[in-house]
Amino acid sequence: MFPGATxxxxxxxxxxxxxxxxxxxxxxxxxxxxxxxIRRFAESFEDYDHHTDRHFSELGVHDAGDLRAWSDAAEYVDFLTGELTDAVDDGATPVLLGGEHTVTVAGVRAVDPDLFVCLDAHLDLRESFDGDPWSHACVTRRALDTADHAVIVGARAGSEAEWARAREDDVTVLPPETVAERGADAVREAMAAAVDLDAATTYLSVDVDAADPAVAPGTGTMEPGGLSAREIRDVVRAVAPDAAGVDAVEVNDRDDGQAATLAGALLRDFVFAHAGP
Structure with missing residues (x-):
């Protein structure tokens, strides 16, 4: 159980x-x-958040456990979408723990957002990768099958075709340098330029590889030159009040818990900021 999800x-x-x-x-x-x-390394966190003067265990979080995955990604995403849609229909906010980034598509479908905000080292705008449209390298492209606009925060890698796709009107890319210079304000401005935040629905996805590998080495495809933990936490807290769903993905077991600790902290940050003071 995620600590405090009682x-x-x-x-x-x-x-x-x-x-x-x-x-x-x-x-x-x-x-x-x-x-x-993510659950295990979140056990060390305090229940209390001084930013909001709230206790995590009092914010109505329930852990429904894991949904066993299988090899047919499209079929699994459909199944996962149904489970997350049940939560949305019940008036709850889905908090998804990945797993590879492909699972984000289920969260996007369940929330049906106008805006997709993604922290990611990679553009993930391929139509397919090695002939597979359900590769983790295609997630933002699949998200745009549902959302009207994508804001990709921290991107610093992609194919030539992906960078060309990123120049189209429905994609905004904020590289790490922009976030380092202007912080979460740059993200809020990009969101407001893309949609009417008072009327739009937003989904937030956190690929842990958006962080510099020195911060979170336990991920599938590391890219140097990434965001700091503080920068990512500031962005998550800034986006959370407008988001109707969130995920943290691409954490693996190839470090001493740094990536999982960061992901767990970010999900807690999201809940605290989303719930408000």
Whole structure:
């Protein structure tokens, strides 16, 4: 159980679901261990958050456990979408623990957002990778099948075709340098330029590889030159009040818990900021 996620399902404001899909990682596999590691390394956190003067255990979080994954990604995403949609229909905010980034598509479909905000080292705008449209390298492209606009925060890698796709009107890229210079304000401005935040629905996805590998080495495809832990936490807290769902993905078992600790902290940050003071 995610620490502090003690609410009954029927009364939950937030529903945590683990999605240990691990089939298309192109470098270091192990994302199947992500949900368990995120829960385990979150055990060290204080229940109290001084930013909001709230206790996590009092915010109505329920942990529904993991949904066992299988090799057919499209079928699994459909199944996961149904489970997350049940939470949305019950008035709860889905909190998804990956698993490879492919599982994000289920969260996006369940929330049906106008805006997709993604912290990621990679553009993930390929139509397919090695003939597979359900590769983790295609997630933002699949998200744009549902959302009207994507804001990709921290991106610093992609193919030539992906960078060309990123120049189209429905994508905004904020590189690490922009976030380092202007912080979460740059993200808020990009969101407001893309949609009417007072009327739009937003989904937030956190690929832990958005962080510099020195911060979170336990991920599938590391890219140097990434965001600091503080920068990512500031962005998550800034986006959370407008988001109707969140995930943290691409945590694996190839470090001493740094990536899982960061992911767990970010999910807690999201809940605290989303719940408000």
């Amino acid at each position: 609410a009954d399902r029927a009364a939950a404001a937030y529903v945590v679901v683990g999605a240990p899909l691990d089939r298309s990682t192109t470098f270091q596999p192990g994302a199947r261990f992500g949900p368990d590691r």
